[in-house]
Amino acid sequence: MAKPRSTPNFDPARQRLGTVYAKALLGASEQAGQTELVLEELGALISDVLNKLPDFDEALQTPRIPPEEKVQLLERVFAARLTPLTLNFLKVVAQHERLDCLRAIERAARLRYNEMRNRVEVLVQSAAPLNNQLRGTIAAKLGKMLGREVVLTTEVNPDLLGGLLVRVGDTVYDGSLAGKLKQMQAVTLEQTTHAIRESLARFSLT
Amino acid sequence: MTKFNAAEIASVIQAEIENYQDAIRVEEVGTVLEVGDGIARVYGLSNVMAGEMVQFPTGAIGMAFNLEENSVGVTILGDYLKIQEGDEVKALGKLLSVPVGDAVIGRVVDPLGIPLDGKGPIASSENRPVEFMAPGVAGRQPVKEPLQTGIKAIDAMTPIGRGQRELIIGDRKTGKTTIAIDTILNQRHSGVKCFYVAIGQKDSSVRNTIKVLEEHGAMDYTTVVMAGASAPAPLQYVAPYAGTAMAEYFTYKGEHALIVYDDLSKQAVAYRQMSLLMRRPPGREAFPGDVFYCHSRLLERSAKLSNERGAGSLTSLPIIETLEGEVSAYIPTNVISITDGQIYLQPDLFFKGIRPAMNVGISVSRVGGAAQIKAMKDKQVAGGLRLALAAFRELEAFAQLGTDLDAATQSRLDRGYRMVELLKQPQYQPLEVVDQVMIIYAGNTGSLDDIPLARVRDFETEFLQYVRDLKGDLRTQILEKKELTPELKTALTEAINHFKATFVKQVK
Numbered sequence: 223m224a225k226p227r228s229t230p231n232f233d234p235a236r237q238r239l240g241t242v243y244a245k246a247l248l249g250a251s252e253q254a255g256q257t258e259l260v261l262e263e264l265g266a267l268i269s270d271v272l273n274k275l276p277d278f279d280e281a282l283q284t285p286r287i288p289p290e291e292k293v294q295l296l297e298r299v300f301a302a303r304l305t306p307l308t309l310n311f312l313k314v315v316a317q318h319e320r321l322d323c324l325r326a327i328e329r330a331a332r333l334r335y336n337e338m339r340n341r342v343e344v345l346v347q348s349a350a351p352l353n354n355q356l357r358g359t360i361a362a363k364l365g366k367m368l369g370r371e372v373v374l375t376t377e378v379n380p381d382l383l384g385g386l387l388v389r390v391g392d393t394v395y396d397g398s399l400a401g402k403l404k405q406m407q408a409v410t411l412e413q414t415t416h417a418i419r420e421s422l423a424r425f426s427l428t
Numbered sequence: 429m430t431k432f433n434a435a436e437i438a439s440v441i442q443a444e445i446e447n448y449q450d451a452i453r454v455e456e457v458g459t460v461l462e463v464g465d466g467i468a469r470v471y472g473l474s475n476v477m478a479g480e481m482v483q484f485p486t487g488a489i490g491m492a493f494n495l496e497e498n499s500v501g502v503t504i505l506g507d508y509l510k511i512q513e514g515d516e517v518k519a520l521g522k523l524l525s526v527p528v529g530d531a532v533i534g535r536v537v538d539p540l541g542i543p544l545d546g547k548g549p550i551a552s553s554e555n556r557p558v559e560f561m562a563p564g565v566a567g568r569q570p571v572k573e574p575l576q577t578g579i580k581a582i583d584a585m586t587p588i589g590r591g592q593r594e595l596i597i598g599d600r601k602t603g604k605t606t607i608a609i610d611t612i613l614n615q616r617h618s619g620v621k622c623f624y625v626a627i628g629q630k631d632s633s634v635r636n637t638i639k640v641l642e643e644h645g646a647m648d649y650t651t652v653v654m655a656g657a658s659a660p661a662p663l664q665y666v667a668p669y670a671g672t673a674m675a676e677y678f679t680y681k682g683e684h685a686l687i688v689y690d691d692l693s694k695q696a697v698a699y700r701q702m703s704l705l706m707r708r709p710p711g712r713e714a715f716p717g718d719v720f721y722c723h724s725r726l727l728e729r730s731a732k733l734s735n736e737r738g739a740g741s742l743t744s745l746p747i748i749e750t751l752e753g754e755v756s757a758y759i760p761t762n763v764i765s766i767t768d769g770q771i772y773l774q775p776d777l778f779f780k781g782i783r784p785a786m787n788v789g790i791s792v793s794r795v796g797g798a799a800q801i802k803a804m805k806d807k808q809v810a811g812g813l814r815l816a817l818a819a820f821r822e823l824e825a826f827a828q829l830g831t832d833l834d835a836a837t838q839s840r841l842d843r844g845y846r847m848v849e850l851l852k853q854p855q856y857q858p859l860e861v862v863d864q865v866m867i868i869y870a871g872n873t874g875s876l877d878d879i880p881l882a883r884v885r886d887f888e889t890e891f892l893q894y895v896r897d898l899k900g901d902l903r904t905q906i907l908e909k910k911e912l913t914p915e916l917k918t919a920l921t922e923a924i925n926h927f928k929a930t931f932v933k934q935v936k
Contacts, residue, residue: 232461234471234498392472396453405453410444417440419551 240326503662528677578614578858584810589799591732598773614858625671628694664698682738820844
């Protein structure tokens with residue numbers, strides 16, 4: 223069966239703040255026509271910098287360093303590497319002491335951007351790795367079904383045994399072999415107990 | 429004794445596998461963010477309904493209770509200790525519902541309809557949602573049939589009708605549950621289905637109650653819904669609604685049902701716990717603002733349905749426990765204002781030996797005479813009993829001053845003492861309404877005035893036995909006519925005098 227998604231440091235309150243900042247960020251980047259670029263930079267910042275340098279991440283998050291110093295730090299580190307829009311945004315976030323919400327902001331911005339472009343993120347889990355052709359077919363079929371362009375992410379989960387498990391937002395379409403076996407087990411168990419109960423009644427009559 | 433044929437079972441399984449319908453399961457899921465104290469906060473479940481059932485990987489059922497912007501507050505109806513952060517929660521797509529029907533009669537179940545009595549699974553194909561809208565004005569009719577409790581004091585002075593809500597209120601150990609149990613025992617031949625909902629009670633006392641019901645053959649038509657003191661608060665909160673859903677099945681089928689909520693103060697406390705854990709703002713006595721609605725929507729489901737809807741009824745006897753007789757606390761005042769009357773029990777009466785310890789002065793039934801048969805309403809039976817007893821209490825207080833009393837006052841006092849004695853009743857011995865009418869008639873017409881006070885109850889039992897044995901005719905006639913015609917009154921007086929002659933001799 224599908225393992226529960228791990229949600230380290232997931233905080234609904236932060237997520238709510240993130241949504242507000244994401245809205246502002248998208249508003250600004252849409253005007254500048256740089257949304258793709260900004261989102262890509264933000265994603266890279268989190269996956270390549272913050273996740274790999276936990277000390278730096280902590281330095282950005284800690285309230286012990288005053289916001290002015292954080293702004294200067296961001297300027298020194300990223301001035302040459304990020305577009306001005308992204309850097310400015312980071313500075314604004316730093317000034318408001320919300321750098322701890324950066325991951326939530328990135329998540330919310332991605333979701334919102336997909337919504338704006340009529341796209342939807344889909345996670346497909348399979349027992350064995352999918353080849354590109356299969357991925358294309360799945361994406362096309364799902365896109366047709368959902369009426370939206372599909373951004374496909376794939377994961378390999380040997381526990382599924384076979385088949386596919388598709389997640390669209392909070393909805394799970396379980397077509398995996400493990401899921402089917404489990405379902406079959408439940409139905410069979412129920413029917414068999416029913417049959418046994420009936421045969422018990424037959425015994426008590428005679 | 430019973431042997432299963434392994435091949436037979438195998439063939440069932442084989443058939444099942446062969447006929448297995450392949451379908452992709454679609455589920456709405458969320459992730460547990462935090463869990464504790466019987467509640468869980470869940471992220472996701474974006475399309476969940478308020479009150480929808482959800483399932484945890486451990487198999488425990490939950491109910492979506494708080495829908496917030498970023499998370500869903502779920503109350504866990506079962507074991508919450510095995511649920512962990514990060515667990516996947518499935519929405520089941522249906523509102524919380526329980527099995528109903530004839531299969532639940534005679535059973536002891538928990539608020540989700542899971543049997544607790546070890547008598548095997550409940551084979552019921554029907555379910556009803558736990559929360560159900562009460563019938564509207566057009567679907568009701570006035571309460572007019574009596575629901576006999578079998579307790580003289582209640583049937584005579586605060587009669588309960590089918591479809592009424594009568595509150596039983598009093599301190600601990602004043603016999604609240606006993607009144608409810610007696611009422612259930614008395615439904616043995618009336619065809620009324622009974623439901624006893626135990627909320628926050630000690631498991632041992634519920635066990636005793638069940639034993640009493642079994643011993644008197646009342647479990648044949650009774651269901652016990654149980655959320656004991658050790659059950660999690662969400663289960664205690666849901667229990668009365670679940671019991672009502674089971675009872676409503678019969679009401680909407682045109683039958684009659686009686687439900688006892690024992691007791692609603694503990695349910696309110698469970699609801700307060702849940703609400704505070706869910707961070708709903710506290711109000712008076714820290715109860716949430718909607719605790720009134722919580723009780724009013726529950727009790728509003730008790731009704732007498734209109735003839736078009738089958739004329740079924742659901743009578744409820746909510747019980748409220750007060751602290752030191754404090755009826756002006758939040759929950760008692762709420763429930764008093766919702767119900768159609770209350771039976772007020774007092775510890776001092778209880779310890780004086782007046783049992784049921786009902787305070788006649790402040791106990792009322794807002795349905796009144798409509799819920800009594802004509803014979804009971806008669807002026808010489810229960811017609812003026814309430815006022816007469818009230819006058820007696822006044823007189824009694826005055827007489828305690830020790831002044832000399834004239835003969836008329838003394839005789840009024842004697843009559844009063846005998847009526848009070850007559851209204852005492854041992855537990856688990858409900859009386860049929862005919863018997864009640866006859867004995868109250870005897871007391872009211874003064875036939876007991878010269879019987880020693882200590883022998884009044886012997887007189888009652890022996891007289892009723894005498895009528896049953898020798899005057900069966902008279903008894904059946906009152907039972908059939910449901911009215912005391914002048915001829916019947918003469919016959920009854922004659923019978924009383926005849927019996928009294930032998931009884932007085934025996935006393936001497």
